Amino acid sequence: MRLDLTHIQRWIEPGSKVLDLGCGNGEFLQLLQQEREVRGLGLEIDPDKITAAVARGLNIVEQDMDAGMDNFPDQSFDTVVMAHALQAVHYPDRVLDEMLRIGRQGIVTFPNFAHWSCRLYLGTRGRMPVSRFMPYTWYDTPNIHFCTVQDFEALCEERGIRILARDMVGNTERKPLLASAWPNLFAVTAIYLISH
Amino acid sequence: MNPASVGIVAPQRAQFTEPLTLACGRVLEDYELVYETYGQLNARHSNAVLVCHALSGHHHAAGYHSAEDRKPGWWDECIGPGKPIDTNHFFVVSLNNLGGCHGSTGPVTLNPETGQPWGPDFPSLRVRDWVHSQARLADYLGIECWAAVIGGSLGGMQAMRWALLYPQRLRHCVVIASAMRLSAQNIAFNEIARQAIQSDPGYAGGHYLAHNTLPAQGLALARMVGHITYLSDGAMANKFGRDLRSGSLELGGEEGAEFQVQSYLRYQGSQFSGSFDANTYILMTRALDYFDLAREFGDDPVAAFREARCSFLVLSFSTDWRFSPRRSREIVDALIAADRPVTYAEIEADEGHDAFLMPIPRYLQLFGAYMQRVRENR
Structure with missing residues (x-):
């Protein structure tokens, strides 16, 4: 289980309705169903991921x-989750608006492109970063809209989206002191709980 | 015998003597249904699956009737040991619908009042009549609640109607390559089929059995039109292209040429007209045309699906233009808005509407994965 996913659970009310955008093979949704008894x-x-999730x-x-996502009625879910997909959609701003139209609250996670290792990679090599967390080449990648912690918060402000909570995950499993103190520099993954 | 086959199967008959009031207002005093079963009903009777057939289908969905049979039942790709509808775990019931021509009471069986075949006087049927008669068959077999009701095309319409009419009697509804109602284009194709049959002199106003004639040409033509609509342009191109069966297209001669697709269509048409009843074909195309899931719910499919209590699997095929993915999306969107559990996938396939009968790997895997869930009662 990816670290960012285990963090999210506590924001999800037991027995509530959850929509998972880009749910992959369903690992997280299954965890929520088991641990939180969500609907x-x-x-x-992705065809193979759909079969795996089913x-x-x-x-x-x-x-x-x-x-x-016009087919989803307004406020028809308690929580809409989008884990590590924000950077892969064509219109991240519109998707965020849709999340909060469909759901009472939204949870978003994304890789922070301003992490020091990305900066170092780009700064010293002058090439787009390729790492364990971002394993794609620039020309063949699903990730077309990388952003940083600061970018995301600026977009929320601009769109009138309230940040109810945030969690920063560093590159170790230990308590992410650095990531919490200076998220834009030390967070590998940013996790946000948002609403209107 | 192939280990993935249910093997040799035999049809069974169930007689019903309690009158069945039909949607048209007429009453069938008694009737028979022919059906087959595959697999074993468990002690709790909780593993039963109903398979509903499409326009030209019947009860023989899987296995063989004899060791000499060349072809298995019509849905053998999906029913059998280790197949999506796994007969190691499910007890599968497949019937010939009322009004059919493969043994169940219908236009070719005798009208007890006249002693003659019903012919065109057989009551017109709606999809709900089939559902009610299937519910009686469930009673007869001791099945209180189906683990799943499953159908493709017209069969999917029956499955959806089940979910609305008997919400407590199914846990899952599997709707494949279907629609909540036909489009004008779809009705138009059915009308051509009916006109082809009815304008054949052999049709004799539908009383061909009494007149010892057959609208064979008309029925063949109806099937040819239908068959084209069940295939995709690409599938026909792959299968036949512009290949010639005979003759030549060279200049300088008057010799005609025959394309492979011509002879194929004629073969399909004549095969069908030799094995299917024209009045049944008319009756079933009308049932298709008249079906409108949400009509009595103020044309609101969301209100209609609020009646349902089961989970749904909806599948469509990318090149199906007779029951296009868009029609399936409408079902899915209504289910989402009605807050019903739904799983949906559009399967990439070249085979058009007929894809639902084909062994397409993604289709079988996904269908099988869902049926695993049905089995585990999740």
């Missing part, structure tokens, strides 16, 4: 969130 629905477009007994709808 979950996942959106995914094999876990989850409800999955094949749908591209970039193509719109």
Whole structure:
């Protein structure tokens, strides 16, 4: 289980309704169903991941969130989660708006592109960073909209999105003191709980 | 025998003597349904699955009737040991619908009042009539609640109607390549099929059995039109292209040429007209045309699906233009808005509408994964 996913759980009320955007193979949604007894629905477009998620007994709808989510009524879910997909959608700002139209609250996680190692890589080598967390080349990557902690918070401010809580994950499993104190420099993964 | 086959199977008959009031207002005093079963019903009767057939389908969905049979049942790709509807775990019931021509009471069986075949006087049926008669079959077999009701195309319409009419009697509803109602284009194709049959002199106003004639040409034509709509442009291109069966397209001669697709269609048409009843074809195309899931819910499919208590699996195929993915999306969107559990996938496939009968790996895997969940009662 990715570290950012275990962190999210405590923000999700037991028995609530959760929509997971880009749910992948359903690992997280299954955890939420087991631990929080949520009523979950996942959106995914990768055929193999859909089959894997269905094999876990989850409800999955094949749908591209970039193509719109008009089919979801306003405020029809308690929480809309988007884990590590913000940087892969065409219109991250619109997807954020849609999340908070559909859900009472939203949870977003993304890799922080301003992490010191990215800066160092770019600064010293002059090449787009490739690492364990971002293993793709610039020309062949699903990640088309990398952003930083500061970028994200600026967008929230601009869009009138309230940040209810945030969690910063450093590159060790220990208490992320540095990541909490200077997130834009030390957070590998940023996790936000947002609402309108 | 192939270990993934249910093997040799035999049809069974169930007689119903309690009158069935039909949607048209007429009453069938008694009737018979022919059905097959595959797998074993468990002690709690909780592993039963109903398979609903499509327009030209029947009860023989899997296995063989004899060791000499060349072809297995129509959905053998999906029903059998280790297949998506795994007969090691499920007890599968597949029937010939009322009004059919493969043994269940219908236009070719005798009208007790006249002693003659019903022919065109057989009551017109709606999808809900089939559902009610299937519920009686469930009673007869001691099945209080189906683990799943499953159907493709017209069969998917029956499965959805089940979810609304008997919400307590199914846990899962599997709707494959179907729609909540036909489009005008779809009805138009059915009308051509009916006109082809009815304008054949052999049709004799539907009384061909009494007149010892058959609208064979008309029925063949109906099937040819239908068949084209079940395939995709790409599938036909792959299968036939512009290949010639005979003759030549060379200049300088008057010799005609015959394309492979022509002879294929004619073969399909004549095969079908030799094995299917024209009145049944008309009756079933009408049931398709008249089906409208949400009509009595103020045309609001969301209100309709609020009646349902089961979970849904909806599947569509990318090149299906007769029951396009868009029609399946409408079902899914209504289920989402009605807050019903739903799983949906659009399967990439070249085979058009017929894809639901084909062994497409992603289709079988996903269908199987969902049926695993049905089995585990999740």
